[in-house]
Amino acid sequence: xxxxxxxxxxxxxxxxxxxxxxxxxxxxxxxxxxxxxxxxxxxxxxxxxxxxxxxxxxxxxxxxxxxxxxxxxxxxxxxxxxxxxxxxxxxxxxxxxxxxxxxxxxxxxxxxxx
Amino acid sequence: xxxxxxxxxxxxxxxxxxxxxxxxxxxxxxxxxxxxxxxxxxxxxxxxxxxxxxxxxxxxxxxxxxxxxxxxxxxxxxxxxxxxxxxxxxxxxxxxxxxxxxxxxxxxxxxxxxxxx
Numbered sequence: 001x002x003x004x005x006x007x008x009x010x011x012x013x014x015x016x017x018x019x020x021x022x023x024x025x026x027x028x029x030x031x032x033x034x035x036x037x038x039x040x041x042x043x044x045x046x047x048x049x050x051x052x053x054x055x056x057x058x059x060x061x062x063x064x065x066x067x068x069x070x071x072x073x074x075x076x077x078x079x080x081x082x083x084x085x086x087x088x089x090x091x092x093x094x095x096x097x098x099x100x101x102x103x104x105x106x107x108x109x110x111x112x113x114x
Numbered sequence: 115x116x117x118x119x120x121x122x123x124x125x126x127x128x129x130x131x132x133x134x135x136x137x138x139x140x141x142x143x144x145x146x147x148x149x150x151x152x153x154x155x156x157x158x159x160x161x162x163x164x165x166x167x168x169x170x171x172x173x174x175x176x177x178x179x180x181x182x183x184x185x186x187x188x189x190x191x192x193x194x195x196x197x198x199x200x201x202x203x204x205x206x207x208x209x210x211x212x213x214x215x216x217x218x219x220x221x222x223x224x225x226x227x228x229x230x231x
Contacts, residue, residue, distance in 0.1 A: 045220075101147070101164050105161075
């Protein structure tokens with residue numbers, strides 16, 4: 001079966017711009033979670049979506065937002081980019097929410113803000 | 115206070131030998147799950163093994179085993195017969211309120227394992 005697909009793989013943006021990242025879960029998976037990975041802070045939870053509803057949200061400013069579509073695909077958006085937003089953004093999908101045993105991660109989108 | 119602590123930033127192991135990666139955790143929730151993930155240079159997080167807080171026996175998955183010591187709040191990963199392909203970052207993670215419908219993963223800082231031929 002196809003894995004979790006994240007696009008684009010790499011992205012370079014300028015401070016102040018906004019960016020949208022996409023995640024297509026494994027077929028049949030209805031839950032999608034997003035994590036940010038940086039050298040300083042490590043892996044931090046951003047949000048979790050299930051059936052187009054945000055179920056859980058991490059401690060990130062309002063510049064970080066997301067959504068999930070009826071086909072379970074998810075997007076996250078970061079507005080007014082800052083240098084500190086440079087990170088690897090990982091998406092994970094699962095059959096049901098909150099069960100990391102079923103998490104399958106994508107390869108991530110590496111965002112560089114200059 | 116950190117909820118997941120991995121005290122070994124980097125580890126070296128000789129091919130075919132066993133290696134233990136340390137992880138301690140901190141929670142007051144009686145229901146939690148502990149997980150180990152592998153992250154190769156490609157960036158993808160690969161699930162290796164999990165242990166529920168109520169599980170009586172230590173989890174094993176092929177060459178991976180989890181040495182769960184509940185009283186000491188430790189969940190060390192043991193990799194037997196190391197292979198060159200095991201070289202990667204390894205992350206310990208915890209989910210509180212395990213069994214509930216919500217609950218994100220809390221990750222440690224990771225341990226970089228290098229397997230020498």
